[in-house]
Amino acid sequence: MAGKWILVVEDNDKNMKLVRDVLGATGYRTLEATTGARALELAVEHEPDLVLMDVRLPDIDGVEALGQLRARTCTASIPVLALTAEAMRGDRERFLAAGFDGYLSKPVDIVELIAAVRQHCERVPRTAESEHRRGASVR
Numbered sequence: 001m002a003g004k005w006i007l008v009v010e011d012n013d014k015n016m017k018l019v020r021d022v023l024g025a026t027g028y029r030t031l032e033a034t035t036g037a038r039a040l041e042l043a044v045e046h047e048p049d050l051v052l053m054d055v056r057l058p059d060i061d062g063v064e065a066l067g068q069l070r071a072r073t074c075t076a077s078i079p080v081l082a083l084t085a086e087a088m089r090g091d092r093e094r095f096l097a098a099g100f101d102g103y104l105s106k107p108v109d110i111v112e113l114i115a116a117v118r119q120h121c122e123r124v125p126r127t128a129e130s131e132h133r134r135g136a137s138v139r
Contacts, residue, residue, distance in 0.1 A: 004121045007031045007048040009039040009065070010083065011058055015106065019052060022110055028117065034058070036065035043075045049121050052104070055084040055095070063098050070099055079120040083108070 006023055010016040011034045020030050031046055033039035036057045043051060051069070055062035062082060069075040079101040084091065092103045102116055 003027065003029060004050070005029050005031060005046060005048040006117060006121075007033065007039060007042055007046070007051045009033045009036065009051060009053045009057065009062070011035070011054060011056075015054075015083075015108070018108065019113065022113060023117065026114055026117075028121075036060035036062065039065055040068055043069055043078065044072065047074060048078060050117060051078055051080040052083050052117075053080050053100070055082050066099055079123070081116060081120065
């Protein structure tokens with residue numbers, strides 16, 4: 001799975017660093033956004049293999065951002081996992097019903113994070129066009 005692109009949408013610097021460092025050490029490449037609007041821009045521009053979406057963001061929330069990703073042809077099939085500290089009974093079902101492909105609670109369990117990323121990246125077929133659009137210069 002090395003080389004797959006993961007868009008991390010997280011407005012907390014420490015959480016972003018943790019996820020970035022873990023994914024980087026595991027061979028994944030990351031794109032980073034701290035707002036839902038920036039996440040949408042990056043997703044359309046680069047078509048990542050997976051999006052890890054914080055649910056609470058400073059502009060639009062993760063559920064709204066997910067809806068906008070699903071509404072666009074180029075991003076509709078990208079798997080999106082909810083990242084949230086809202087670990088309450090029923091949240092998993094609520095986020096899955098909203099259209100997320102999975103759910104990770106914060107604080108993030110490193111083993112669970114890596115397993116979820118691997119699982120969702122394995123199922124993503126990439127086209128030559130989407131690979132070309134991402135290019136090698138994305139950081």
